[in-house]
Amino acid sequence: MNAIGQPSSQPGHNIEGGFDVERIRQDFPILSRQIHGKPLVYFDSGASAQKPRAVIDAMTEVLENQYTNVHRGAHYLSQTLTDRYEGVRETIARFINAPSENQIVITRNTTEAINLVAATYGRKFLGKGDGVLVSAMEHHANIVPWQMLRDEKGIELKVAPIDDAGVLDLDAYAALLDGNTKLVAITHCSNVLGTMLPAAEIVGLAHERGIPVLLDGSQAVVHGTVDVQALDADFYVFTGHKLYGPNAIGVLYGKAELLAQMPPYQGGGDMIATVTFEKTTYQEPPYRFEAGTPPIVEAIGLGAAIDYVSAIGMEAIAAHERLLLAYATERLMALPDIQLFGTAPEKAAILSFIQQGIHPFDTAATLDRAGVAVRVGQHCAEPLMARLGVDGTVRASLAMYNTTYEIDTMIKALERARTLFG
Amino acid sequence: MTIAAENLAQYNEYVEALDMLDEESRFEYIIDIGKRADKVPFPADCMDDAHLMHGCMSKVWIIHTREDDRHKFQGASDAIIVKGLVSMMTGSFSGLTSAELASVSLDHVRGLNLGALTMQRQVGMMAMLKHMQKLSLQAARAEAAD
Numbered sequence: 001m002n003a004i005g006q007p008s009s010q011p012g013h014n015i016e017g018g019f020d021v022e023r024i025r026q027d028f029p030i031l032s033r034q035i036h037g038k039p040l041v042y043f044d045s046g047a048s049a050q051k052p053r054a055v056i057d058a059m060t061e062v063l064e065n066q067y068t069n070v071h072r073g074a075h076y077l078s079q080t081l082t083d084r085y086e087g088v089r090e091t092i093a094r095f096i097n098a099p100s101e102n103q104i105v106i107t108r109n110t111t112e113a114i115n116l117v118a119a120t121y122g123r124k125f126l127g128k129g130d131g132v133l134v135s136a137m138e139h140h141a142n143i144v145p146w147q148m149l150r151d152e153k154g155i156e157l158k159v160a161p162i163d164d165a166g167v168l169d170l171d172a173y174a175a176l177l178d179g180n181t182k183l184v185a186i187t188h189c190s191n192v193l194g195t196m197l198p199a200a201e202i203v204g205l206a207h208e209r210g211i212p213v214l215l216d217g218s219q220a221v222v223h224g225t226v227d228v229q230a231l232d233a234d235f236y237v238f239t240g241h242k243l244y245g246p247n248a249i250g251v252l253y254g255k256a257e258l259l260a261q262m263p264p265y266q267g268g269g270d271m272i273a274t275v276t277f278e279k280t281t282y283q284e285p286p287y288r289f290e291a292g293t294p295p296i297v298e299a300i301g302l303g304a305a306i307d308y309v310s311a312i313g314m315e316a317i318a319a320h321e322r323l324l325l326a327y328a329t330e331r332l333m334a335l336p337d338i339q340l341f342g343t344a345p346e347k348a349a350i351l352s353f354i355q356q357g358i359h360p361f362d363t364a365a366t367l368d369r370a371g372v373a374v375r376v377g378q379h380c381a382e383p384l385m386a387r388l389g390v391d392g393t394v395r396a397s398l399a400m401y402n403t404t405y406e407i408d409t410m411i412k413a414l415e416r417a418r419t420l421f422g
Numbered sequence: 423m424t425i426a427a428e429n430l431a432q433y434n435e436y437v438e439a440l441d442m443l444d445e446e447s448r449f450e451y452i453i454d455i456g457k458r459a460d461k462v463p464f465p466a467d468c469m470d471d472a473h474l475m476h477g478c479m480s481k482v483w484i485i486h487t488r489e490d491d492r493h494k495f496q497g498a499s500d501a502i503i504v505k506g507l508v509s510m511m512t513g514s515f516s517g518l519t520s521a522e523l524a525s526v527s528l529d530h531v532r533g534l535n536l537g538a539l540t541m542q543r544q545v546g547m548m549a550m551l552k553h554m555q556k557l558s559l560q561a562a563r564a565e566a567a568d
């Protein structure tokens with residue numbers, strides 16, 4: 001039952017590779033839901049993951065018993081909640097092995113974290129003719145902020161190519177670092193192809209030339225252990241809602257010396273040291289970048305999510321997902337009509353595919369009838385779709401709570417789609 | 423403005439047919455309509471940006487013609503299910519006068535009772551209806567300008 005190719009044939013018997021997925025599933029209330037009369041098979045965690053009871057409870061507990069604003073009250077509630085909120089910063093720092101919690105900036109999501117770097121570091125240190133290097137498989141969140149900076153300051157957006165398997169062309173990448181490149185902003189894991197990029201090598205090559213690197217870890221933090229110091233990343237960004245936490249909270253990690261040199265992002269409360277009408281002085285990082293009341297309840301929720309996945313172990317989660325990926329790949333490829341996009345050797349459990357001759361929307365609608373939730377379309381990565389030469393794909397993105405049994409359900413639904421549309 | 427019953431014959435046929443089916447059969451019914459529509463040629467030169475309705479997951483094209491004072495529509499999509507849905511819309515609301523077409527509303531779309539069934543939802547169907555209404559108005563305006 002734990003070997004690839006020998007799926008558990010029944011729900012409730014899913015101790016796969018020693019990983020008690022059935023117990024984990026019980027932690028996620030939504031997974032017992034039915035959709036169109038069928039058990040929900042949630043294969044859209046790459047868009048947003050479901051939340052374990054621990055996260056829901058932590059957030060409810062704050063709202064019911066501890067809620068107030070942080071950083072500003074002299075009273076008991078404010079002080080205890082501020083401590084708890086600031087404790088989450090330490091939890092996040094530990095999770096990605098940041099040297100200090102003062103290098104953890106709380107944002108709304110990945111998108112805001114990247115915009116923050118573009119608007120502060122980018123505006124200050126990048127000028128006309130300087131290059132920002134991205135890859136051909138970026139999410140729009142790591143394209144558009146740089147284009148806006150291009151239009152404002154005249155920087156150049158450079159794109160490192162990928163091969164047909166979805167692997168970054170490292171030689172081409174290294175060559176593109178030369179010349180005017182002043183910043184690399186690149187994904188750590190493709191949200192469409194699942195490709196895990198060789199982040200340490202990417203950073204190393206850039207640092208040889210004195211170029212800092214921002215890594216978009218939105219997908220990568222979910223599927224394995226991330227150590228920002230081992231990677232030597234200058235900036236590392238991710239979003240809470242894909243990591244089994246709530247939406248509306250994200251993280252920007254930055255090297256202390258970089259954060260210290262960066263001007264504020266937005267102005268307002270919390271980010272100031274002193275204010276007169278003549279002059280305002282700003283707080284030190286991370287507070288300098290956190291104007292206004294922060295996402296308090298969401299931060300507590302993210303802290304609970306990190307505690308939850310840490311207790312299970314990112315390595316154990318990664319191992320389970322590797323089994324799922326291998327099994328899903330094998331079963332998909334055994335169908336006569338599947339074209340799979342993204343076959344990198346290092347890959348997270350994300351499967352983008354089309355059924356030959358069937359529109360991805362028709363495939364996804366048939367999966368939906370079977371209770372299987374997938375994403376369809378361009379996945380906020382239109383340039384990548386153009387590179388792959390398709391209008392869109394179906395994307396099944398798997399998570400720690402998924403099972404081989406659920407993959408069988410998807411395969412059956414794909415067979416039905418073939419009968420309906422073939 | 424009420425719409426003359428005989429002008430909604432096709433619409434009523436859809437409503438009655440769907441009413442008798444369970445959800446799963448409705449899904450297959452829409453696919454059948456989509457497949458049948460697939461056999462009716464849609465002018466290739468109309469599959470262009472000018473006739474494209476913007477959506478993310480699939481493409482929808484709608485063309486509009488006039489026969490006397492009646493509006494005629496034909497729709498296409500790259501996805502069969504969406505082709506089924508757009509065919510139901512264009513089939514239901516072709517042959518109406520300008521005033522009748524303007525009075526087609528969300529209630530008519532709801533009446534088809536497809537909301538819970540498909541990923542395209544009523545929002546998408548409403549967008550199709552609005553697009554058809556817009557096309558008819560544009561045509562009327564262009565004629566007035568001639």
Ligand SMILES: Cc1ncc(COP(=O)(O)O)c(C=O)c1O
Binds near residue numbers: 046047109110111112
């Ligand atoms: C690789 C990647 N980058 C950025 C984002 C944007 O995340 P958010 O919408 O939470 O800012 C996503 C998720 O959609 C993603 O997968």
